[in-house]
Amino acid sequence: xxxxxxxxxxxxxxxxxxxxxxxxxxxxxxxxxxxxxxxxxxxxxxxxxxxxxxxxxxxxxxxxxxxxxxxxxxxxxxxxxxxxxxxxxxxxxxxxxxxxxxxxxxxxxxxxxxxxxxxxxxxxxxxxxxxxxxxxxxxxxxxxxxxxxxxx
Numbered sequence: 468x469x470x471x472x473x474x475x476x477x478x479x480x481x482x483x484x485x486x487x488x489x490x491x492x493x494x495x496x497x498x499x500x501x502x503x504x505x506x507x508x509x510x511x512x513x514x515x516x517x518x519x520x521x522x523x524x525x526x527x528x529x530x531x532x533x534x535x536x537x538x539x540x541x542x543x544x545x546x547x548x549x550x551x552x553x554x555x556x557x558x559x560x561x562x563x564x565x566x567x568x569x570x571x572x573x574x575x576x577x578x579x580x581x582x583x584x585x586x587x588x589x590x591x592x593x594x595x596x597x598x599x600x601x602x603x604x605x606x607x608x609x610x611x612x613x614x615x616x617x618x619x
Contacts, residue, residue, distance in 0.1 A: 469553075476559075481561075516584065556606070559610070
């Protein structure tokens with residue numbers, strides 16, 4: 468795949484992730500009061516939580532430092548992508564990670580917190596951007612360490 472096609476795929480995926488993330492968060496903010504819960508099915512609830520930190524609510528008082536760290540991480544991801552854009556499937560983790568980071572960064576800049584809403588037993592609430600970041604990291608590991616390529 469050419470670098471341009473890979474970049475186009477990554478960008479399209481990032482835009483789709485941001486749209487899904489921001490759309491679902493808007494539905495939660497308009498339909499569920501902060502702190503309320505709504506059972507979807509046993510073991511899964513929709514909640515409206517305002518997370519001022521990062522994963523698991525850590526560094527809740529990070530403020531602008533969290534935004535700066537996110538910008539540095541996105542810059543590093545873009546540099547990695549630029550130097551590895553011809554690698555098979557590299558567009559997938561790049562799009563997922565960029566979209567997830569952008570979705571949460573939009574919240575953080577606009578509201579000073581991130582809206583989380585999916586609550587599973589024994590796990591903190593999370594959102595679509597968090598899922599994209601998680602699958603982005605897993606797919607990046609696959610791209611970097613996946614099955615060996617055989618010479619033909």
